[in-house]
Amino acid sequence: MTTAPAVIRANAVTKRLRQRHAPPVLALDQISLSIPQGVLAALVGPDGAGKTTLLRLLAGLLPPDEGELFVLGIDVAHDPQRVQDAVAYMPQRFGLYEDLTVKENLDLYADLHGVTAAARGQRYPSLLEMTALAPFLGRLAGQLSGGMKQKLGLACALIQSPQLLLLDEPTAGVDPLSRHELWQIITKLSTEGTSALIATSYLDEAERCQQAIVLRDGKVLAQSPPRNIADRARNLVVLHEPMRDETARDLQARLLDTDDVIDAVPQGGRVRTICRTSQPSALAPSFEDGFMTLLAGAPRARVSRTPSPPVTRRDEVSVEVRDLVRRFGDFVAVDHLSFSVKRGEVYGLLGPNGAGKSTTFRMLCGLLPATSGTLLVAGEDLRRTPASARRNIGYMAQRFSLYPQLSVLENLAFFAGIYGLKAHLRRDRIQWALEEFELAPVRTQQSGMLPGGLKQRLAMAVALLHEPPLLFLDEPTSGADPLARRDFWRRITVLAQGGVTTVITTHFMEEAEYCDRLAILDAGRLLAEGTPAQIRDANIQKEGSTMEDAFIAIVEHARAKAQGP
């Protein structure tokens, strides 16, 4: 360790969280760690590992049950107010006032922190320049895009020039471009000497930090520079080439079922595989490889291997969109969009926040009328055909949209009834959902009180309850941890093998690799379409470019052209 004084020092800290109607949960179990001054540190781990609890403890919002916790040399348990005066804490959902403007939000937080008018005069210009929010000072916070909201939240948190930043998943649900911008801000602050601890579910973000702390089940699995964690997968990582007529996704599923593979993900048409034993000519490991190796042995979801009868007619068109336009007043949300999806295909819609993805989804599902253009889903326009045609689709909205006050079982029973599943079929499908998505242990719990990962599984179970041939999934993995995302994609693979067509949006560019074909949208227009490999290769700028680099290049190029002469 360095000799610099520690900004955070935890010594055997334990925290139990009390719950209603259930025994307390051991959120943090004898945690000890130390973060030196001026360091950018990442906090990673599966959902429920205790990341948020640790940050709340550090911010003085919760007292530890046992152990000692010092922040900036102050005992948090004894003097939380002094810690809060010197620390900026940004929770997952920052408390922006949506009915106030950007300027009014900034003023409000400046008032709350007692920042003088003179200090504001100095602080505002630099914050506005850093966040590029200056042109939007008069706009209501509620009307900002997701990425801009996060930037405003960060600006409000930074108003008092903190010595330490505590950020809880600042980039969750934010598109790659905004994520890029947020990280530029964080990096700039770090070079200026601010210490920071950032919880994240993006493992590439952890790679940019000087320290990474891996938590699981309330325990610290590792604390070291990310390089050292990556090294745990040294000599273990290889690329596998799929056979002819096999997608990378299918090969990945096959590899994951073998015992000597720790993890496998599709990458550029091939499958990046972490083996349990040393491999000749292995690749340099990434942080993600090391992280997965570290967590190897974590329980994996059981995905049933019994797909529906194999599909014969793969060239049948499932979704057809031609010249689709949707206007809201003067604003054109979807601008002459055309694409088509074949049966059994996994089709990804990617794009920054506000690109028109959700609007397109809502039109496809018949929730919103199109201004003009053709929309055919399984050969029918869902707004014009009888209601029974909607039995063909399963829909998962961006935010959890099942009845929060009903239990898991009650939600399943309700939707089974609405979809008209009769007696024994209904029983079978509910049983299937409980087993397949491992919901049986929480069947009587209130859905709204479930942790994020379980909510997502329940939403997916409901979307699949009536065995629809078509799935529309709007950011189904937003905010999910890396392990949960892998489980999710294994299910999609099985469904696709059974001939289910999937249209999906995501902000995780590595997930684009799972798709058969992708469309990249911005400002309602289609910028690029093709297989993941085609899209990346056509936009490659340097060796080792990722899908994310390609995405940013495509969108920025299109935006530059739109602003051009």
Place this chain on the structure above:
Amino acid sequence: MTEIVGSLLRVLSLIRKELLAILKDPKSRASVIVPPILQCLIFGYAASYDLNHVPFAVIDQDRSFASHQLIAHFDGSPVFTQVATLSDPRKLAAMINSRQVLLALDIQDGFARQLAMGQTASVQIIADGRDSNTAEVATSYAAAIINGFNAQWRQDHGLPASQPLVVTRAWFNPNLQTRWSMIPGLIGTITLIQTMMLAAMSVAREREQGTFDQLLVTPIRPVEIMIGKAIPAMLVGIFQATNILLVAQLWFRIPFAGSFAILYMGLILFVLAAVGLGIFLSSIAMTMQQAMLYGMVVIMPATLLSGLSTPISNMPQSLQLVTYANPLRYAIQIAQRVYLEGVGVSELLPYLWPMAVIAMVTLSIATWMFRHRVA
């Protein structure tokens, strides 16, 4: 045929879900039962025009046996309490100004003499008119006492019973207890507030939570959603109306003159109209806050223009027209007339069909709005 069965199954699923959402949580269960009963008790005791212990002053300028007898009649009534006897009428103004007395009984000199001669004797009643309602009620009580005194005097002195000056006889509520007319009226008022708000929240809550989209991508039709939302709210409304009816009979002991079957027929139509109004508000609101606001905006005028506290015939013509669109107007008439008068269906028809029209219009618009109100 299978289509009808499927439709029924979907509606039943929705009804079951709605009832589960209302009744599952003990807190929301209590909020369906306790507030209506509480409101009924509060209104029953507080919103009563019946007077008790009205402070009054006596100015007895006659000082005769007859005048003492008349004062004794006042003292014997639970309505009045004598707080002062004034020898100088000029002191009265100060007492009324400071609200020490609400009413004064001024017996002129020569009262006994005139009575003895069989002439008309005059008694002056002076009331504090600042609170016109109370003054009116108090003077009418006073007039009743004076009439009573008059009748007894004539009998005692062997005079033929004369035509009393004022003939006030209230039918159906012989003691003119406002509680008797107020509580049956509350069956409508409280049920409207509760059911309309419940219905107004129902769709708005789903919109706010995002569950409405999830519902709209299923094969359920707008009409099925409307029925599935209306029936549970109606069941709750009928249950609440029953609770108020029970309070009226078991607690306030107001005798029920009519037929329960006829009353419930009227109530079902009324609750349907109230739910229609609520679901209509819900279908145009995007959030629960908006729905709540719209509900408030409707409830205030609906209660004011219902005829419960002020007679509709006293309102300006334009407002009288507005009351025809108010389901509460009909519900109060139905409840009071069935409860106290015991009228039959034929007399209720003019109240029944307007409520059916209100329900039909509001529910049709709401059903259309489900799919066409777009965020």
